Amino acid sequence: MATEHRDKMIVVGLGEMAVSDRPGETLIAHALGSCLGVTLFDPVMKIGGMIHCMLPLSQIDGEKARAKPCAFVDTGLPRLIEEMFRRGCRKKDLIARAAGAGRSADQANHFRIGERNHAVFRKIMWKNGMFIHAEDIGGDQPRTLRLEIATGRVLVQSPGQEREL
Amino acid sequence: MAYNILIVDDSLMARTFIARALEMAGLSLSQLHQATNGQEALDLLQREWVDLVLTDINMPDMNGDELVRRMRATDLLKSIPVVIVSTDCSERRMAEMTAAGVQGYLTKPVTPEDLKATVERLLGKGSQ
Amino acid sequence: MSADNIQTLAGTTIEVLESYAFLLGGPSDAKKGPPPFADPSWLVILAFSGSRAGGVGMVVSPAMARQVAANLAGTEPTQVSDEQARDAAKELLNIVCGKYLHQVGPREALFDFAAPACFVVAREKAVQYAGGKPQATLEVEDHPLLVFIEN
Numbered sequence: 160m161a162t163e164h165r166d167k168m169i170v171v172g173l174g175e176m177a178v179s180d181r182p183g184e185t186l187i188a189h190a191l192g193s194c195l196g197v198t199l200f201d202p203v204m205k206i207g208g209m210i211h212c213m214l215p216l217s218q219i220d221g222e223k224a225r226a227k228p229c230a231f232v233d234t235g236l237p238r239l240i241e242e243m244f245r246r247g248c249r250k251k252d253l254i255a256r257a258a259g260a261g262r263s264a265d266q267a268n269h270f271r272i273g274e275r276n277h278a279v280f281r282k283i284m285w286k287n288g289m290f291i292h293a294e295d296i297g298g299d300q301p302r303t304l305r306l307e308i309a310t311g312r313v314l315v316q317s318p319g320q321e322r323e324l
Numbered sequence: 325m326a327y328n329i330l331i332v333d334d335s336l337m338a339r340t341f342i343a344r345a346l347e348m349a350g351l352s353l354s355q356l357h358q359a360t361n362g363q364e365a366l367d368l369l370q371r372e373w374v375d376l377v378l379t380d381i382n383m384p385d386m387n388g389d390e391l392v393r394r395m396r397a398t399d400l401l402k403s404i405p406v407v408i409v410s411t412d413c414s415e416r417r418m419a420e421m422t423a424a425g426v427q428g429y430l431t432k433p434v435t436p437e438d439l440k441a442t443v444e445r446l447l448g449k450g451s452q
Numbered sequence: 453m454s455a456d457n458i459q460t461l462a463g464t465t466i467e468v469l470e471s472y473a474f475l476l477g478g479p480s481d482a483k484k485g486p487p488p489f490a491d492p493s494w495l496v497i498l499a500f501s502g503s504r505a506g507g508v509g510m511v512v513s514p515a516m517a518r519q520v521a522a523n524l525a526g527t528e529p530t531q532v533s534d535e536q537a538r539d540a541a542k543e544l545l546n547i548v549c550g551k552y553l554h555q556v557g558p559r560e561a562l563f564d565f566a567a568p569a570c571f572v573v574a575r576e577k578a579v580q581y582a583g584g585k586p587q588a589t590l591e592v593e594d595h596p597l598l599v600f601i602e603n
Contacts, residue, residue: 282474411550433472
């Protein structure tokens with residue numbers, strides 16, 4: 160069960176990331192449709208991070224990528240990883256989970272943004288030699304992603320259900 | 325306990341990919357061996373202790389079917405678990421290989437998650 | 453094989469490029485056309501037999517093949533040998549073919565795959581080889597990729 164009635168909710172909005180080492184906080188990303196939410200948690204340092212990316216590749220909009228690098232998986236995810244390392248986390252301890260990257264309702268998923276977000280995520284994880292512990296990806300339903308800093312628990316909510324990743 | 329795994333595939337990049345995926349999966353690995361076909365695999369199995377074989381099916385000189393058959397017919401090798409890692413997704417092929425005595429069947433492209441789940445199912449989590 | 457299957461082959465190729473080679477691709481721009489094919493290009497073909505006989509192939513640039521190999525190995529294209537790049541291209545087609553045949557069926561079909569072959573050919577000859585066959589041109593992160601069905 161979510162501890163939101165006690166925890167302070169830190170909302171990770173579109174194109175944002177957050178990192179916390181405060182046990183009383185929960186990071187949360189709402190309405191992940193084709194967007195991708197990624198969590199990294201270090202159970203040794205008790206530090207957790209989350210990013211909420213919208214698009215896969217930054218090359219389509221260099222200006223936006225400079226202004227809001229976390230909007231793109233290829234520029235945002237490495238930033239999250241670097242920040243975790245900067246705070247003392249070790250790669251081998253990081254537990255990575257992801258949710259979202261679903262089908263877009265518009266244009267009958269013509270641009271396959273969700274799938275591409277997922278593909279770039281997997282590429283970066285592969286290139287960094289980082290294992291993906293769990294994913295809740297694809298489909299048509301929007302998701303809410305939560306990371307509880309006190310416990311490292313990751314919860315994914317979609318209409319009618321909630322499960323721990 | 326750390327494990328010795330043998331990867332059998334005629335594709336250099338397939339072996340490279342699988343080896344990297346196994347390392348990323350955080351499995352307790354002692355040795356990762358590689359062979360390019362069934363015959364090379366059999367030769368290696370005669371001289372090295374191996375806990376698990378991951379093998380493709382279509383290979384020159386000796387394919388995966390024959391490798392499995394020969395392993396099952398050899399006292400020293402018959403209890404080593406074998407997992408197929410193949411591009412062949414057909415249900416018939418999977419059924420054939422299961423009947424031939426393999427313990428798992430993964431279709432390419434495999435992921436580190438697939439490999440971790442399969443190796444831990446067959447060998448346990450091991451320890452460093 | 454019917455022309456419908458080329459769409460399946462193209463779609464399967466895009467999915468495999470994403471899930472295996474970590475490359476994003478799609479149909480080439482109908483107005484602009486694809487980037488020009490490399491000269492020489494690599495012609496990769498794979499024949500299958502069994503429930504039915506046939507083959508698939510692709511015309512790929514050495515640079516794209518090198519990128520595929522680098523992505524698989526988690527390294528940079530400059531650190532990849534020609535041998536690794538050729539092998540990566542062959543294995544890519546191998547996986548594409550397996551998934552494609554599973555999609556076009558029938559379900560109970562059983563196939564034997566020959567070893568993929570990779571030839572270095574002049575651009576014109578590569579494109580000429582695929583001429584007249586059901587084919588689709590994709591654009592894969594600034595690289596052209598032509599996939600075709602042998603007839």
